[in-house]
Amino acid sequence: MNLRLGSVVINCANIELMTAFWSQALNLRPGPLSEAKDFRVLGGAHVNLSLQLAGSPVSARDQMHLDLYAEDQAGDVARLIELGARLVRDHHDPADDYVVLQDPEDNQFCVCLVPPG
Numbered sequence: 001m002n003l004r005l006g007s008v009v010i011n012c013a014n015i016e017l018m019t020a021f022w023s024q025a026l027n028l029r030p031g032p033l034s035e036a037k038d039f040r041v042l043g044g045a046h047v048n049l050s051l052q053l054a055g056s057p058v059s060a061r062d063q064m065h066l067d068l069y070a071e072d073q074a075g076d077v078a079r080l081i082e083l084g085a086r087l088v089r090d091h092h093d094p095a096d097d098y099v100v101l102q103d104p105e106d107n108q109f110c111v112c113l114v115p116p117g
Contacts, residue, residue, distance in 0.1 A: 004103075006048060007041060007048035007049060007050040007053055008047070008048075008049050008056055008066060009049075009050040009051075009084075010050070010051055010052070010107060011047065011052050011054040012051070012053060012054060012105055012107075013036075013042060013053075013054060013105060014032070014102075014104075014105065015038070015051050015053050017104050017105070018051050018103070018104065018105060019040060019042065019051060021104050022042055022049055022051070022085055022102065022103070024083055025045050025079075025080055025083055025085075025103075026042070026044065026068075027044070028042035028043060028044045028048075028049060028072075029043045029044070030042050030043075031043055033072070037053070038052065038053035039051070039052050039053065044103070047091065048067070051079070061071045063100060065107070065108050065109050065110065066109040067098075067110045067112050068109060068111050068112065069112050069114045070111050070112065070113060070114060071113075071114050071116060072084065073097070073099065073111055073112075074102050076111055077099050077111050078112070079102065080101055081101070084098050084103070085101040085102060085103055085104075086101060086102045087099070087100075087101060088100040088101060088102055093109040096113060097113035098110045098112040098113065099111045
């Protein structure tokens with residue numbers, strides 16, 4: 001089987017706001033907007049993130065989220081907050097340490113601590 005993850009897609013109301021946030025947050029290269037100006041791929045070396053303009057209000061936000069792995073969790077959380085993310089909650093457990101944030105359109109995502117080594 002030759003399936004691979006090509007892109008995670010986030011439905012959004014403001015594609016430019018989300019492009020600015022996610023391209024800076026994950027160091028991705030924004031591709032061109034589709035002809036209909038409703039879809040853009042943010043390209044990376046190992047993964048792509050796609051943004052799709054929603055035709056109606058986005059709902060069921062908790063059905064999809066990203067887990068971002070970080071060796072410097074506190075530093076990365078601080079940087080993401082400076083970019084416009086908001087803190088939802090911390091979960092500090094030696095076996096499962098993560099911080100839940102929201103992007104500028106309230107989509108939740110986790111910053112998970114990856115132990116060194």
